[in-house]
Amino acid sequence: MVKRHAALAIAFTGVIALLVAGPTAAFAEQEGDVVTQAVTNDNFADALPVDALPYSNVQDLTTATAEDGEPTSCFSSTRTVWYSYTPTTTRMVTAGTLPDYPGIAVYTGSSLDSLTEVYCRPAYGYTPVTFEAQAGTTYLFRTGASFSEQTTFRLDVAPDPEVDFSPPGWEPSIFDTVSFWPSIYDPAGLGIASVRWDFGDGTTTDDQYPRHRFNADGDYSVRLTAWTVDGRSASATQVVMVRTHDVSIVRLGVPSTARVGQSIGVTVNVQNTRYDETVEVRLYRNQPYGYQEVGIDTQPVPVQPAGKTVAFSFSYTVTAEDQAAGKITFRAVAALRPNRDALGADNELLSTPVRVN
Structure with missing residues (x-):
């Protein structure tokens, strides 16, 4: 009974194979109980x-x-x-x-x-x-x-070439030079003959791996076009958002003298003329092996006309260690939260020394 069922199964499989083969089968060759289809x-x-x-x-x-x-x-x-x-x-x-x-x-x-x-x-x-x-x-x-x-x-x-590139993973500023890395492939196998980049700001280049600086903030539609050796072409477009975030510390106010145990005021003036920002200011004082953090303050700093600032106020109590050193030098460092400051060099300022009596 088992052998009979197996023979029926093989025969049924052969019939299915013949039906699936359809017009591709010119004739069937019997090989035991297995039917193979010859190509037409x-x-x-x-x-x-x-x-x-x-x-x-x-x-x-x-x-x-x-x-x-x-x-x-x-x-x-x-x-x-x-x-x-x-x-x-x-x-x-x-x-x-x-x-x-x-x-x-x-x-x-x-x-x-x-x-x-x-x-x-x-x-x-x-x-x-x-x-x-x-x-x-x-x-x-x-x-x-x-x-x-x-x-x-x-x-x-023959399909068009496959063209793509990734925009920067961050918002560049007008001070940044952006590198562009294309991904180009010809599925037809003939190869890529040339490329053209249009940065959306009136400038173009035929360099395959260009570096470009945008002169003003804005949203730029950057377009990459590639041509194969036989003239097929395709393009890819990505929007690059250029934003120049920049604040600066323009003044660090301290008293000229102080005494042990006295609480003195320290004022950090931050200037911002571009975008409304949230700014974190950290205040440090000097010690024999560098600087020690003595205060931190975070607050909104809206856009202000040139010459106008936002004040960050700190209080510091003079110590015997300061008296032993004879003076205190404060250091203020400003950072944007969460944006990246385009010019970090002006985010830091040292005070004039405070003489400790």
């Missing part, structure tokens, strides 16, 4: 016509052979199949296989002994076959590999 486009004369693009066809090369008199060109194989294509318009086309290691040869001609080779990719060449197909000309494709089984042949209009 095994010979030049039986080349499968490609009616429309994109085209894809699957063949089992284990049932294919190489025809007597078949050209070897840049690859020879004991298993090959044929396709034909006659375009109605002149255009670039790309042929490939999956897996991508079988060889592909392209010819024109009406018989095996009159073929003219147009292009050939050897086995394990991996790159696609791309060429200009002339309207009204019939092209014959021979593809195969001695050690391949199921193979998919594909033919399509």
Whole structure:
């Protein structure tokens, strides 16, 4: 009973395989209880016509052979199949296989002994076959590999190049030089001939890896265009937001003298003429091995006309250590929260020394 069920299962599988194969099967060869389907486009004369693009066809090369008199060109194989294509318009086309290691040869001609080779990719060449197909000309494709089984042949209009780039991961200022890194690829395999960057501020460059500085704050639509060697092109656009955040400490006010135990006032004046900001000011005083933090204050600093400032007020109690040193020098450091200050050099200021009696 078990053997009978197994035989029925094998027979049923063979019927399903025949139905799936459809028009790709010219005849069936009985090998025990297993049915294998022979390819229909095994010979030049039986080349499968490609009616429309994109085209894809699957063949089992284990049932294919190489025809007597078949050209070897840049690859020879004991298993090959044929396709034909006659375009109605002149255009670039790309042929490939999956897996991508079988060889592909392209010819024109009406018989095996009159073929003219147009292009050939050897086995394990991996790159696609791309060429200009002339309207009204019939092209014959021979593809195969001695050690391949199921193979998919594909033919399509040559795709545009793939173009992209990443905008800066931060907001540059007018003082920053921005580096641009493109990601460009030609899936048709012919390669990239040239690129053009348009930075959206009236300037362009043909450098592949440009560095650019924007002269004013704003939102710039940066566009990258790439052309292949045969003229196909594609573009990518990213918006670069240029913002120049900048505050400065313009005054650090301290008394001229102080005594031990006295609480003295320290005032830090911050100027801001660009964008409303939140500013953090840290106050330090000198010690034998650098500076020690003695205060921190964070507050909004709105845009002010030139000459106007926002005051950060601190109180400091003079110590015996200060008296031993004979003087106190304060250091103020301002930082934007959460923005990046474009010119950090003017965010820091030292006071005149406070003499300790």
